[in-house]
Amino acid sequence: MEMIQNSLQKLQEENVQLELHIFNTSRKETNKGRPCRTINFKPKEKSYNLKKQKSINKTINSSTKNIVKNTKKTKTVKARTTTTRKTDVKKSNNNKTKFHQLSITCDVDTLRTLIRKKSVRVVDVRRHDDYKKGHIPTAVSLPLATVLANDTPEGIIKILQNLGISNLMPVVIYDDTFGALAARVAWTFQYVGHTNTALLEVTFSKWKSIGLEVERKINKFSATKHSISLNNNIHADASYVENISILPKQDLQNNVEIDLHVNSNTVQSKSPDISITNPLNNKIIIDSRERLNFLTEHIPTAKNIPYTMLGTDTSILREGKELKRFMENRGISPDSEIITYCGSVGTLSGLAYYAFKLAGFNNVRLYSKSFKDWKSLGKPKQEFKEANYWDLSAE
Amino acid sequence: MKKIIKKNYSIHKNVLVKRNSSQITKSHNPKWGMEIETKNFANKVKLYRQGKISDDDFRRYRLQHGAYGSRLNTEYSMIRIKIPGGEINPEQLEKIANLSEAFSIGSAHVSTRQNIQLHWVQLEDVSEVMRGLVEVGLTSRESCGNTVRNVMCSHFAGVCTDESYDVSPYAKAIARFFLRNPMCQNLPRKFKINFACCSKHGLASIADIGLIPVIKEDGNRGFRIYLGGGLGAASFIGHLLEDFTPEDKLLATCMATIRLFDRFGNRENLARNRMRYLVHETGWEKFQKMVIKERTVVAVTTSELTRIQYEYRKENESSLLSSIKISPISEKKLKLPVLNDDGNNTTESKHQGFKRWFNTNVVSQKQLGYYTIFITLGAGDITSNQLRFLANIIRDFSQEHTARNTPQQNIAIRYVEGKDLFNLYQKLTTIGLANPGALSIASPVGCSGTTSCNLAITNSHRLAKEIQKKLLELRYDTDEDLKSSTIKISGCPNSCGQHEIATIGFFGGASRIGTSMAPVYTMLLGGNSDEKGELGKTLIRVPAKKVIDVVLKIIELYKQEKHEIQNIEQDPKLPFNNLENWISDISKGIGNGKIKNLDDIKNLLIPVIQLATIEESPDSYQDYGNDTKFTAKTARGECAA
Numbered sequence A: 001m002e003m004i005q006n007s008l009q010k011l012q013e014e015n016v017q018l019e020l021h022i023f024n025t026s027r028k029e030t031n032k033g034r035p036c037r038t039i040n041f042k043p044k045e046k047s048y049n050l051k052k053q054k055s056i057n058k059t060i061n062s063s064t065k066n067i068v069k070n071t072k073k074t075k076t077v078k079a080r081t082t083t084t085r086k087t088d089v090k091k092s093n094n095n096k097t098k099f100h101q102l103s104i105t106c107d108v109d110t111l112r113t114l115i116r117k118k119s120v121r122v123v124d125v126r127r128h129d130d131y132k133k134g135h136i137p138t139a140v141s142l143p144l145a146t147v148l149a150n151d152t153p154e155g156i157i158k159i160l161q162n163l164g165i166s167n168l169m170p171v172v173i174y175d176d177t178f179g180a181l182a183a184r185v186a187w188t189f190q191y192v193g194h195t196n197t198a199l200l201e202v203t204f205s206k207w208k209s210i211g212l213e214v215e216r217k218i219n220k221f222s223a224t225k226h227s228i229s230l231n232n233n234i235h236a237d238a239s240y241v242e243n244i245s246i247l248p249k250q251d252l253q254n255n256v257e258i259d260l261h262v263n264s265n266t267v268q269s270k271s272p273d274i275s276i277t278n279p280l281n282n283k284i285i286i287d288s289r290e291r292l293n294f295l296t297e298h299i300p301t302a303k304n305i306p307y308t309m310l311g312t313d314t315s316i317l318r319e320g321k322e323l324k325r326f327m328e329n330r331g332i333s334p335d336s337e338i339i340t341y342c343g344s345v346g347t348l349s350g351l352a353y354y355a356f357k358l359a360g361f362n363n364v365r366l367y368s369k370s371f372k373d374w375k376s377l378g379k380p381k382q383e384f385k386e387a388n389y390w391d392l393s394a395e
Numbered sequence B: 001m002k003k004i005i006k007k008n009y010s011i012h013k014n015v016l017v018k019r020n021s022s023q024i025t026k027s028h029n030p031k032w033g034m035e036i037e038t039k040n041f042a043n044k045v046k047l048y049r050q051g052k053i054s055d056d057d058f059r060r061y062r063l064q065h066g067a068y069g070s071r072l073n074t075e076y077s078m079i080r081i082k083i084p085g086g087e088i089n090p091e092q093l094e095k096i097a098n099l100s101e102a103f104s105i106g107s108a109h110v111s112t113r114q115n116i117q118l119h120w121v122q123l124e125d126v127s128e129v130m131r132g133l134v135e136v137g138l139t140s141r142e143s144c145g146n147t148v149r150n151v152m153c154s155h156f157a158g159v160c161t162d163e164s165y166d167v168s169p170y171a172k173a174i175a176r177f178f179l180r181n182p183m184c185q186n187l188p189r190k191f192k193i194n195f196a197c198c199s200k201h202g203l204a205s206i207a208d209i210g211l212i213p214v215i216k217e218d219g220n221r222g223f224r225i226y227l228g229g230g231l232g233a234a235s236f237i238g239h240l241l242e243d244f245t246p247e248d249k250l251l252a253t254c255m256a257t258i259r260l261f262d263r264f265g266n267r268e269n270l271a272r273n274r275m276r277y278l279v280h281e282t283g284w285e286k287f288q289k290m291v292i293k294e295r296t297v298v299a300v301t302t303s304e305l306t307r308i309q310y311e312y313r314k315e316n317e318s319s320l321l322s323s324i325k326i327s328p329i330s331e332k333k334l335k336l337p338v339l340n341d342d343g344n345n346t347t348e349s350k351h352q353g354f355k356r357w358f359n360t361n362v363v364s365q366k367q368l369g370y371y372t373i374f375i376t377l378g379a380g381d382i383t384s385n386q387l388r389f390l391a392n393i394i395r396d397f398s399q400e401h402t403a404r405n406t407p408q409q410n411i412a413i414r415y416v417e418g419k420d421l422f423n424l425y426q427k428l429t430t431i432g433l434a435n436p437g438a439l440s441i442a443s444p445v446g447c448s449g450t451t452s453c454n455l456a457i458t459n460s461h462r463l464a465k466e467i468q469k470k471l472l473e474l475r476y477d478t479d480e481d482l483k484s485s486t487i488k489i490s491g492c493p494n495s496c497g498q499h500e501i502a503t504i505g506f507f508g509g510a511s512r513i514g515t516s517m518a519p520v521y522t523m524l525l526g527g528n529s530d531e532k533g534e535l536g537k538t539l540i541r542v543p544a545k546k547v548i549d550v551v552l553k554i555i556e557l558y559k560q561e562k563h564e565i566q567n568i569e570q571d572p573k574l575p576f577n578n579l580e581n582w583i584s585d586i587s588k589g590i591g592n593g594k595i596k597n598l599d600d601i602k603n604l605l606i607p608v609i610q611l612a613t614i615e616e617s618p619d620s621y622q623d624y625g626n627d628t629k630f631t632a633k634t635a636r637g638e639c640a641a
């Protein structure tokens, strides 16, 4: 009980500061009178403005309370769900217990088959209130905020166990934010060792709009054991990134902000082939924020692949071959090591992480604490101040 | 049910006919683009990055495909999408929305030459944007460089009450003929062709070739063709080639002019290589004879193979509409539709808003019962969401299912039925596209300026938006006296913002004021873009942060003079009836009030433009959008590359 109380308090504290930057990619407010930038989607799905953000945070708050309440309840509802558990296991031909091995994304048909066979754990990472209004059948609720509030390997393992996810069980994750929230959670699961995790290739809105099954009941499964096995080679922290973000000497002015423009031929050399601009090795930092945020400031040597490039109207990620072509156009070779980052909590860059995976890159890392962490540590930044590009935005 | 009928039927011969299904789902694909070009471009970028192509060669190649280098940063490009004749369909708008979201900044920008520009696209992604454009039949090919640029056509062509016939098919046929045509791949400089619908609309007087449709008494179609006009460091109004050029000589005239320019144009002096300088230096009479002579040569030597590439009849796709009744002359001053006051779901304030919008954003067409409505943009900017929304608006409300973008950086939606106007307005309000003022002084033009252009000295783009905001705030769009006046702003002397043809025009520069540099605008008064055309006259240099004050002061002075005259005379017959005339008279030195000429008005404006010292007001020495000290930074322009 004390533990629950503690974690609740912690959650609330986190929520106060939680910058759900996905709904508000505010840029640095240097100039007076510029409008604050928000991400907009199509009319129907759009307008997460600042006001709304507050309410989002509020609901996250209340939904986390719900979770705590629900965990208390689970003890009493165990009986019903254990029967479900047994059928999770699928028998294969050679009579050994075997789970379906998922790839990076999971298409709608595969998921529906798995749901029918009851051999998948579907994870809904939207706000708990949205979950309650309807979700994919058998899905459990795990709001992104809960993951972020427990973002230690032990915390995540505990979450997996509470959701009844065993070591090899397939897990398919979805959201309604073009895949970015789902991607962050999926990456987190894979980081602590649950490799059999995939992103649903569509958002919940899409799922609903094509008329697929939606249920409203709150699903609970009895807790299981899950072992921990950290996947350190998909994670990067500030010092890791810093080691590969070093610009040629003359551009570093005692670690202060670098005002970079094109005429300083050193960095903006005509070749973006990173192995040349960054002599260290074949490691490439990818900034997945939108173009204007990137132009304003970014980690030195980073290349910009805005998250908006990655998906389509119908799918959270484009086809692998198309993504591969984008990277090829940029001269990024598939044997490069990629480190993705975004504004604050690793959602946009989580999606970028999976985009690189889908494009056939084996060596990809997520700088999960991203640019917010980088800035708070006072690390050097590259800026571009020679144009008033923000004034082109019609928002 | 009503909606379904609307969607699936359209008017033909004044009866409802079911549209065939392909019309509903897909617009005609005009096929301006070519897929092979996108692949080639991607490869060229790779070769360039590998150092296998020189900077100069690559720049030339890039410009030929419509990608400019972005301001002081060659990693990025501005892609200028050609919209020939300004005609753009819903699928194209949606595609541009998606491409901008994916590869640009989530906004698109309507230019003063009916292009749509995507800014800050990474060079490596340009081929991807081109690929998307090809899918919907668009291209950026030859929208930059020394080529025939986007062929413009008045957005009123086909609906203008004063036109003699619809020139749209001719404009598109000429555009198609010269696009990728070997004869104009490396002209001395860019070349601009403008088709007007009447002598008022369409900027015929300021193009290399400007054309106004006319019908002779015998019923034959033809044009009044103006040559050698254009705006820039030195601007010229075009010269009339002959009283009447029959339509069958249109192609030969254009070819002859371009051939002469290619042969004799100045390839040495970058500052004087537009055709207007050739015309000026040759002397009009001589140049005129040369064109007529060359035209004869062209006519007798052009092969059938070449000739068949010009086929305006094929460009005429709007036959559906030709059957709509044209209102007879007496009805030309059409009555505006009566608002349907059902009062149920419409509040008073919404009606007020509608009336205000209606006043400056709706024009009746020559087709009885149909209207052209205008979407007021801020200096041409529109978000991806708005573009997608607009695409559906066009599908639902325009009987021709396409829109046209305008040189005033707005978007025109035509063939809207009177009964739909209020509904349409209400829809537009939901996404911020219902601003009034499109056809008034409150829709200033602003080029891209320092937001993306290498040559820019000032942030003309933001300034245009700031002025618009102020004028709308003051409700000056509702003032009939101000309606016909225009404000146009360029960020440097190069005139992309067409400041010379504005009632009040500005171009950006830098000046030392006191001890410090400050962004300033040179103000011109009295320009217009009628067939005869008038270039604005330079008046004074105004600090950027004083431009709004100066504009407001001019309006105030006008009102004062009008008021005084009205007070003196019992039955006042005003010698001027609006701001535009008043300024025009003053710019010619024939003002009727106390202010007679430019010196008079200058003296009255000088007190307004005084800046406090930099210590007292550092902000006054900064440009819009900057909170740091102003410096004029430019890089090599690519217009002439």
Ligand code: SF4
Binding pocket: B447, B448, B449, B450, B453, B454, B455, B456, B457, B460, B490, B491, B492, B493, B494, B495, B496, B497
């Ligand atoms: S007028 Fe000058 S600043 Fe404006 S777009 Fe043209 S070249 Fe650039």
